Each structure stands twice: as C-alpha cells, then as structure tokens.
Amino acid sequence: MKQTVYHTGLVCTGSALMDIKQEWCELSTRCIDASLHHDWYWHHALSVYLSRNIQYLTIRFGTTLIAVVPLDLTQTKSLRGPACNETPLADMLLDPNHCTPELFTVLVQELTRHAPQWRTLKLSNLPENSAWLTMIALVKWPSHREQSGTNAYFRNDGDEGLNPPKKLKRNLTRLHRRLTDQYGEPTLCAGDLNDYLSVNQHSWKQLNSRTGLVSDEQARTFYESLLSSYGLSDRAWVSIMKIGDVAISAQLGLRYGRCFSLLKITYHEDFAAFGVGSQHLWKALEWAQTQPLDTVNLTTGPGWADRWHPDRRPVYELCLYRKSLFGYGNYGFEKIKTRLRPLKKAIQAGIRRVHPNVSTSSVHRGHHDRPVHRADAPTRCDSGS
Known part of the structure; x- marks a missing residue:
C-alpha cells in the first residue's frame, strides 16, 4: 500500500507568515470549523504583538497546504498552543480531507523532532467542533479532555x-x-x-x-x-x-x-x-x-449573557501525553486527580456543613467577576477590557 507523503515546515516569526499568506487564506476558508481564530490576519497580529513565542508548524500534501498548527515550543517539556486573554477560542487549521490518524502520526513526529524532550502538549480554548478534538477522537492516544467554559452566540x-x-x-x-x-x-x-x-x-x-x-x-x-x-x-x-x-x-x-x-x-x-x-x-x-x-458570537461565555438566552457550545482544554515513561507518568497522575475530584468536593461540602464559616478554597476575583448587580440595573454587561 502506497504511503501518503507529507512535507512539513516551521514558521518562526510574524514576518515570515507573509510568505504563506495566500495559501493560508485559501486553507482558512475550507478548514474544519472555519472561524475568526483561523484567520491569517488574526494570527499575524497575535504573533507580532501578543504571543511572540508562537511558531507555526505547516504541513503540505504535495504542494498544497493542508494544516497549520500554532505551537509554543519554548518550554521544552511542556508544550502549549496559543493561550492569552485575547484568544478565548483557538485551534489549528486542518483540511477535513486530511483529518486522519496518519496525519496525527506526522504531527507527533514533528513535535518530537522540534522538542525532543516534550512530555505534554496543552491546548486551551478549543471549541467542541475544533480540528484538534475531531482528530484526537480518531486515534488511541493518552489524552485528557476537560470542559473549561462555554462560547455564547446568537443565531440569525x-x-x-x-x-x-x-x-x-x-x-x-x-x-x-x-x-x-x-x-x-x-x-x-x-x-x-x-x-x-x-x-x-x-x-x-x-x-x-x-x-x-x-x-x-x-x-x-x-x-x-x-x-x-x-x-x-x-x-x-x-x-x-x-x-x-x-x-x-x-x-x-x-x-x-x-x-x-x-x-x-x-x-x-x-x-x-x-x-x-x-x-x-x-x-x-x-x-x-x-x-x-448566520451568527453573532460573543467569543466567551459571560454570565451576564444568560438573560439573553444565547446558544452555547462547550469549550475544552485538551492535554496530550507523550508515549514515554514521563508522559505516561503525567497521564496517570492526571487520571488519579480526575477520579479523586468528586471525593474532594464531597469532603469540602462536609466541612462547609459542619463549619459554615470556614472557607475550603481560596477566593480569587477573576476578570469576569463583578459586584452584585444593583436592583435598578438588571441588565448590566461589560467585557470592558
């Protein structure tokens, strides 16, 4: 059986993105779950102004660009995808005709080539229909997926x-x-x-x-x-x-x-x-x-939007573990944490019942937290960053 041949490259700077602009734009119109966070202009601004550590793994089938994978390879053992306050949604660009276990194997080989000591790859803010989640469902690979939020949107x-x-x-x-x-x-x-x-x-x-x-x-x-x-x-x-x-x-x-x-x-x-x-x-x-x-997208899932009754889709964090001693070790540790989480919550609930004035967790005021809404302002909303 003839093996499919893919050709790979690595784009390391924002200015070098100019060299693949045209073929990137063509891919972005046909990639899985094509969205704003796949757009060339979005990533060019991201790589120049916010995430200078992001590099782009490119994969071609023949001369056709079929995948662009944004990665932060600076932490040699713990790799990441794009992750900052201004990227509430993220993914790779992938031609749906090449969403195959064979291409996933190529991805893993390239990760190992560019980051020989890698143990984990953490991908944040993935919509449920993302290319990453679609591809990982096709392969048997040690991974952990956990919902991290929602994406609120309105259908026109x-x-x-x-x-x-x-x-x-x-x-x-x-x-x-x-x-x-x-x-x-x-x-x-x-x-x-x-x-x-x-x-x-x-x-x-x-x-x-x-x-x-x-x-x-x-x-x-x-x-x-x-x-x-x-x-x-x-x-x-x-x-x-x-x-x-x-x-x-x-x-x-x-x-x-x-x-x-x-x-x-x-x-x-x-x-x-x-x-x-x-x-x-x-x-x-x-x-x-x-x-x-077709849609108006709020990009995040703010609590104030509930009163508008938008549609919501889950957003996930996905962690891939290398098939190595350390990778499997990290994977096993995460599985144990996941299984013990209900027990931890039950213990905390018991402590609260016995000692209602004792806090069982630190209080952190996140960037979406607001004071209690005033009675005369039932409709306040602000993502004002």
Missing part, C-alpha cells in the same frame, strides 16, 4: 435568535425611557479604537482594577492592527453610543465570513444604572438582522 435564523427575551426587552425599554428622560436620546455612530478607549477608561474594570484595555499596551496594539487590517475590507466594527458629546458605551467587533464576533463591550460606569451596555448590545443585534450573517 429569522426567528427569535437575535431578539431579546420578552422580559429583558421590557426592562431595556424601561431603562431606555429613563435614560432619555434624564439625559436625552442616545445616538449611535461609528468610531475607532481611541473612541473605544475613551469609554473604557471609565469602565468598572478599569476604575477598580486597572485591567481594562486602556492599561494594556500590548493588547491595544493587537486590536489596533486587527482594526486596521479588517477595516480595509470593511469588516471592522467600532460602535459608539453617545448622549450629546458624551460617549457612554462602546463595542469592538470583527466580521469573518458569515459570523460577526463581538470581541469587546464596555460602558461608562456613571451610566451603569441604565443598562447602557445591554441597550447597545440590543442595537448591535438589530443591526445584525439586516446583514448577511
């Missing part, structure tokens, strides 16, 4: 997919009326990154923890590059909601194919009681209904 199906639920719509209408009576009618206009930042500097996140986009120079240059690249083809979106000359809410998004990804939502904290972030989101969804779009 001509039904109720992009319309707020009735109760939420009533609340938003009431809050809009209060806002208009007190300050005047809000208006929408197109803006740029500086307009977004002018709102973000007054957001809850920036005022309380200095973790907004306005404080992160690397993330700012990342989004500046994306807006510039996507703006050339009219696929960038910066929407500003104003009352008079005062900007009270801002959104940043990108269109890829028939999907609109709403990457950032922020609002002026002084107007939080009026749910201006949610009012602005409603306007964005109304706009999307008039566009040739």
